[in-house]
Amino acid sequence: MSMEEYKDKENIQETSFGYTLSVVGGKWKMLILYLLAENQPVRFNDMKRQIGAITFKTLSSHLKELEADGLVLRKEYPQIPPKVEYSLTPKADTLLPVLEQLCEWGEKNRNN
Template sequence: MRETCVPGGVKLKDTGFGYTLSLIGGKYKMIIMYWLSEHQVMRFNELQRSIGTISFKTLSVMLKEMEADGLVLRKEFPQVPPKVEYSLSERGLSLIPVLNLMCEWGEENFVPGFEAVQR
């Protein structure tokens, strides 16, 4: 039997599981990672259109956080108008198998007609 990710008496934030959640948790980070993994390189507006429900400010904040965490690379081109491209770093790419496992779980456990509660 596998040892638990969060042993008794240890705060969640002090575990590998808690650390991973701090990097990819929230409403949009995994969605951003999904689109970047599908397209390899995307511009800000492309990413915003693909997600559809994210504001300019929220996407900007998420990308800055993900860049600071080493998950996303930001490449700025010195031209007018400015051009910026985003892609997953090696560290970000290393999380894609985790997202793929979540996808597989969802496919195996999908309940037709079920609507998840939006938070």
């Protein structure tokens, strides 16, 4: 986000930075995207198990939001018991270099 872009807006939520935060912000969304990038497709219970501390309701809610934002693809199989798998969309793939940069930053700065 350039400073010029921010100066023309009423608040930061109206900027491209604000949009990005609305899509991937919060405690869990980037972690969900990271897990999907590493292991897709992933079933709901497997994702819950890998994340650990997240509640079923919160995971379900975040997956629905990520799907609505075009980052996650939900594929349901018509069988008993029901099977649902999640994977990343091409739009989400464009975020992977950013997530990788965040990982690199964490690796360089974790012990400082």
